[in-house]
Amino acid sequence: MTADRRDFLKGIGATALGVCAFSCGDKQEAERIAGAAQQIDPSDLTWGKAPCRFCGTGCGVEVGVKDGRAIAVRGDEKSPVNRGLLCVKGYHLPGFLYGKDRLTHPLRRQSDGSFKKISWDEALDLVAQKYKEALAAHGPESVSIYGSGQWSVFDGYAALKWIKGGMRSNNIEPNARLCMASAVMGFVTQFQSDEPMGCYDDFEAADDIVLWGHNAAEMHPVLFSRMLESKRKRPGVRIIDLGTRRTPTTDYADMYVEFRPGSDLALANGILHLIVKNGWVDEAFVKENVVFRRGIEDLKTIGYGCYGKNAERYGFKDKAKPSSFAELKTFLDDYTPEKVSRISGVPVAQIEALGKLYGDRSRGTVSTWCMGVNQHSRGTWMNNLITDLHLITGKISKPGSNPFSITGQPSACGTVREVGTLANRLPADMVVMKKKHRDIAEEIWGVKPGTIPKKPGYHAMDLFRAWSRGDVKVMWVQTTNPWMTIPHLSRIEERHGDDQFLVVSDMYPTPTTDRADLILPAAAWIEREGVFGNTERRTQQWDRLVDPPGEAKEDAWQFIQVAKRMGMDHLFPWPDDNWHEPMWEEYRKFTLGRAKDVASYKQLRETRGLRWPVIDGKETRYRYAAGHDPYVKKAKGVHFYKAKGYGEKAAFWLRPYHPPAEEPDNEYPFWLCTGRVLEHWHSGSMTRRVKELHQAVPEAYVELNRADATELGVKDGDTVRVASRRGSLELTVHVDRRGRPPRGSVFVPFFDEGRRINLLTLDAMCNISKEPDYKKCAVRIERV
Amino acid sequence: MRWLGLFLCLGVLGVAASCGKQTDGDVPDMAVPNRGEALKGSAATRAKRRAFDGAPPVIAHKDFRMACTNCHKPKGMEVPGVGFAPNMPHGETTGLSAVARCVQCHVFKTTDKKFRQSSFAGLKQDLRTGKRHHPLAPPVMPHALFMRENCQACHTGPAAREEIRCDHPERTRCTQCHLARRTTTEFTR
Numbered sequence: 019m020t021a022d023r024r025d026f027l028k029g030i031g032a033t034a035l036g037v038c039a040f041s042c043g044d045k046q047e048a049e050r051i052a053g054a055a056q057q058i059d060p061s062d063l064t065w066g067k068a069p070c071r072f073c074g075t076g077c078g079v080e081v082g083v084k085d086g087r088a089i090a091v092r093g094d095e096k097s098p099v100n101r102g103l104l105c106v107k108g109y110h111l112p113g114f115l116y117g118k119d120r121l122t123h124p125l126r127r128q129s130d131g132s133f134k135k136i137s138w139d140e141a142l143d144l145v146a147q148k149y150k151e152a153l154a155a156h157g158p159e160s161v162s163i164y165g166s167g168q169w170s171v172f173d174g175y176a177a178l179k180w181i182k183g184g185m186r187s188n189n190i191e192p193n194a195r196l197c198m199a200s201a202v203m204g205f206v207t208q209f210q211s212d213e214p215m216g217c218y219d220d221f222e223a224a225d226d227i228v229l230w231g232h233n234a235a236e237m238h239p240v241l242f243s244r245m246l247e248s249k250r251k252r253p254g255v256r257i258i259d260l261g262t263r264r265t266p267t268t269d270y271a272d273m274y275v276e277f278r279p280g281s282d283l284a285l286a287n288g289i290l291h292l293i294v295k296n297g298w299v300d301e302a303f304v305k306e307n308v309v310f311r312r313g314i315e316d317l318k319t320i321g322y323g324c325y326g327k328n329a330e331r332y333g334f335k336d337k338a339k340p341s342s343f344a345e346l347k348t349f350l351d352d353y354t355p356e357k358v359s360r361i362s363g364v365p366v367a368q369i370e371a372l373g374k375l376y377g378d379r380s381r382g383t384v385s386t387w388c389m390g391v392n393q394h395s396r397g398t399w400m401n402n403l404i405t406d407l408h409l410i411t412g413k414i415s416k417p418g419s420n421p422f423s424i425t426g427q428p429s430a431c432g433t434v435r436e437v438g439t440l441a442n443r444l445p446a447d448m449v450v451m452k453k454k455h456r457d458i459a460e461e462i463w464g465v466k467p468g469t470i471p472k473k474p475g476y477h478a479m480d481l482f483r484a485w486s487r488g489d490v491k492v493m494w495v496q497t498t499n500p501w502m503t504i505p506h507l508s509r510i511e512e513r514h515g516d517d518q519f520l521v522v523s524d525m526y527p528t529p530t531t532d533r534a535d536l537i538l539p540a541a542a543w544i545e546r547e548g549v550f551g552n553t554e555r556r557t558q559q560w561d562r563l564v565d566p567p568g569e570a571k572e573d574a575w576q577f578i579q580v581a582k583r584m585g586m587d588h589l590f591p592w593p594d595d596n597w598h599e600p601m602w603e604e605y606r607k608f609t610l611g612r613a614k615d616v617a618s619y620k621q622l623r624e625t626r627g628l629r630w631p632v633i634d635g636k637e638t639r640y641r642y643a644a645g646h647d648p649y650v651k652k653a654k655g656v657h658f659y660k661a662k663g664y665g666e667k668a669a670f671w672l673r674p675y676h677p678p679a680e681e682p683d684n685e686y687p688f689w690l691c692t693g694r695v696l697e698h699w700h701s702g703s704m705t706r707r708v709k710e711l712h713q714a715v716p717e718a719y720v721e722l723n724r725a726d727a728t729e730l731g732v733k734d735g736d737t738v739r740v741a742s743r744r745g746s747l748e749l750t751v752h753v754d755r756r757g758r759p760p761r762g763s764v765f766v767p768f769f770d771e772g773r774r775i776n777l778l779t780l781d782a783m784c785n786i787s788k789e790p791d792y793k794k795c796a797v798r799i800e801r802v
Numbered sequence: 803m804r805w806l807g808l809f810l811c812l813g814v815l816g817v818a819a820s821c822g823k824q825t826d827g828d829v830p831d832m833a834v835p836n837r838g839e840a841l842k843g844s845a846a847t848r849a850k851r852r853a854f855d856g857a858p859p860v861i862a863h864k865d866f867r868m869a870c871t872n873c874h875k876p877k878g879m880e881v882p883g884v885g886f887a888p889n890m891p892h893g894e895t896t897g898l899s900a901v902a903r904c905v906q907c908h909v910f911k912t913t914d915k916k917f918r919q920s921s922f923a924g925l926k927q928d929l930r931t932g933k934r935h936h937p938l939a940p941p942v943m944p945h946a947l948f949m950r951e952n953c954q955a956c957h958t959g960p961a962a963r964e965e966i967r968c969d970h971p972e973r974t975r976c977t978q979c980h981l982a983r984r985t986t987t988e989f990t991r
């Protein structure tokens with residue numbers, strides 16, 4: 019009997035059990051359901067629009083509400099993003115609101131460690147007092163806010179204004195530092211303006227879609243559907259999957275290119291080498307639109323942000339120097355296909371095929387990437403290199419030809435990147451380091467000149483290091499779960515000092531609320547009014563559709579109330595029952611005239627979102643492109659008008675290959691890669707409370723290659739111990755299931771709070787973006 | 803064996819071998835006492851597999867690690883010892899390749915345990931019959947057409963539930979007579 023046949027028959031056994039359960043117990047249920055009179059007509063529900071709560075795709079949904087509860091969702095057929103389709107997380111959206119352990123009241127930790135219910139007044143007074151005390155005793159560097167790319171624009175804007183314009187501190191960071199900071203720095207270093215030039219329409223126009231370490235089938239399922247649909251309608255379209263393990267995306271790819279972890283830097287340079295060598299450069303485009311730059315390349319000077327003197331504070335700064343096409347040619351001599359093949363393990367024929375693909379100007383090429391490229395110890399470099407491929411071939415700012423960074427979270431773009439909830443940023447591409455930018459912000463906010471400090475605050479990784487040292491005294495965490503998601507968790511595992519105060523706003527208890535001094539119950543998604551901005555620059559608004567449970571309140575409201583208790587009423591001068599629209603219109607002032615123009619609130623209410631810049635009510639599909647972007651004055655072609663520092667041209671960066679911070683050796687012979695799965699959102703605190711999603715993937719596991727499993731003497735379903743230099747976990751082995759790593763490589767998802775893989779990961783960082791690398795460290799596997 | 807196939811599939815799981823007696827190794831005894839009973843069971847089963855009416859059902863069998871369309875073919879397929887695998891209701895017009903990657907929306911159930919208890923109560927499965935303009939008029943569809951373009955998948959064949967089984971499957975152009983209601987408002991000039 020073959021293994022498949024055996025599995026098949028076992029399945030039948032399982033089916034039979036299911037049959038029993040239903041036939042024995044469900045007669046009544048059947049009759050109840052058959053009683054049609056009890057049914058609610060879907061048209062009796064009140065349906066309201068909202069963007070999906072989960073990934074950065076930003077699908078539109080319609081939520082069906084009856085008696086104050088969300089009881090159904092459907093894909094919004096009017097949404098241009100998803101045209102009615104959702105993925106399994108989206109289809110199960112309303113369930114995440116109704117876990118029985120929702121936090122419904124403020125909870126204060128007692129001296130015996132237990133929590134006691136307190137009133138909102140007491141809670142808000144307490145937070146205000148803690149911030150005031152820390153500011154008075156230790157100054158603005160001692161207070162902080164740690165937020166999220168799942169904050170609505172209102173939450174992020176209120177936080178930013180309060181901490182920078184009120185408390186005069188720049189210590190605000192989002193979990194998005196762990197997610198797309200490298201993409202921000204990629205765009206900023208090349209175009210002096212963040213966010214992609216392309217949009218989802220690219221997938222219907224491209225001939226080749228190249229996914230760089232991007233498992234779109236699981237991480238951006240509806241975008242992947244758009245890619246597949248494009249291919250179905252136009253069979254010439256090719257999907258190329260570049261990765262370090264086979265994923266569900268690979269199953270649909272025309273070519274799978276497997277490279278050794280971290281060697282994508284060499285691979286991209288290898289492709290550039292072929293483009294230059296074979297004369298596939300679009301010389302006219304380059305001459306008109308591109309300048310060349312080079313940064314610091316010495317490995318020792320740069321480091322990885324996790325060892326030696328960099329282990330407490332990593333402040334490496336890159337320095338740009340001019341370069342040229344001639345210098346690029348010499349630089350690329352080092353990246354022959356043969357050498358790149360040795361570094362990456364990619365066959366020469368595949369490197370040549372990729373060279374041809376990018377070099378062929380008759381075909382439109384879209385490159386997409388997400389965490390594989392961003393969570394990389396040279397993430398900004400990798401972002402630069404992919405964009406370089408498009409700059410040198412002129413495949414940019416054209417429908418179907420763009421470098422397209424895809425973001426993970428639903429408002430990493432709208433809130434973090436556009437509002438600028440980062441230690442160094444202000445709204446609309448502005449930064450605290452520039453006086454002119456601070457002046458603009460101070461004027462819009464109506465605060466005294468000189469209020470905003472010019473020194474950036476701690477980036478997220480250093481913020482948590484400072485917290486564990488005790489240098490930061492107060493931290494308010496909202497809409498994220500750092501005690502699961504910060505890499506190398508053991509550094510922050512110890513309980514903080516008595517002179518420190520941790521406030522956590524969340525919907526559910528998590529490992530992070532477990533460590534809080536004060537827990538505040540958060541209203542989520544459609545329990546409050548909000549705005550998200552998705553990956554394609556689309557801003558989407560929704561209204562409050564149901565009431566939050568108990569006393570739960572939205573995050574922005576919580577900030578505003580504390581700010582008012584600290585005497586900062588002037589920052590939030592709007593009436594308590596109508597502040598969303600005026601706050602939006604104030605924020606919008608930052609964006610107007612800066613080519614980041616977001617739509618008016620009224621327009622957002624009426625549409626299924628619009629892609630900025632929105633000028634005269636019209637959205638922009640392709641930035642920098644004549645005929646599309648109203649800021650481009652040229653008659654045709656492209657104009658990188660935001661890059662004033664480069665003479666309104668884009669910067670091509672020469673970036674070398676550097677090895678990862680930690681590589682497998684005799685003691686720890688396997689690569690560890692971590693990530694998400696289709697069914698779960700981030701640390702699982704929402705999706706695990708949805709029965710169907712939890713029951714599909716109930717716990718974290720370790721994917722092993724079949725040959726490695728055989729060598730270790732384990733098989734699918736066995737338990738093994740996965741250990742790194744920093745920690746260990748016991749996990750169930752998965753062999754040849756949805757993800758299939760190559761020999762010497764394992765994968766573990768991070769959603770399971772009972773099995774926190776970040777106890778094992780390394781806190782190496784991108785030298786420029788300070789985004790940590792969750793994709794590469796060394797582990798060993800032991801039988802238990 | 804044919805009857806086994808008829809009564810075991812996505813929808814018809816509710817039926818058989820109440821006492822779980824198994825013969826022939828792994829193959830269960832699936833004698834079915836009463837077809838009507840079975841079909842009511844099927845309604846319950848289907849409803850249980852959806853979080854709410856309109857949610858994609860959780861897959862009714864374990865992962866056989868093969869392409870779904872091996873069995874869920876255009877005309878459906880009887881899988882010996884498992885059941886009738888019906889066609890999928892998603893048609894060409896669904897768009898966005900909903901038919902390309904089934905497990906994007908339909909997941910397997912791998913455990914009965916819950917992570918935490920929930921009070922979520924979804925919209926109940928819609929078993930209302932469509933409204934008729936007059937007693938002899940064809941009923942208007944009581945559901946949206948999106949993702950359900952392929953009427954035969956649910957309304958005909960061995961897997962069709964009794965309550966919605968069509969008695970004229972030979973007339974394949976359903977929308978010629980049955981309208982899909984797209985709005986609840988009335989015409990005004």
Ligand code: SF4
Pocket residue numbers: 070071072073074075076077100103104105106107108109238239240241
């Ligand atoms: S693809 Fe993303 S945005 Fe769309 S339904 Fe799924 S999780 Fe939600």
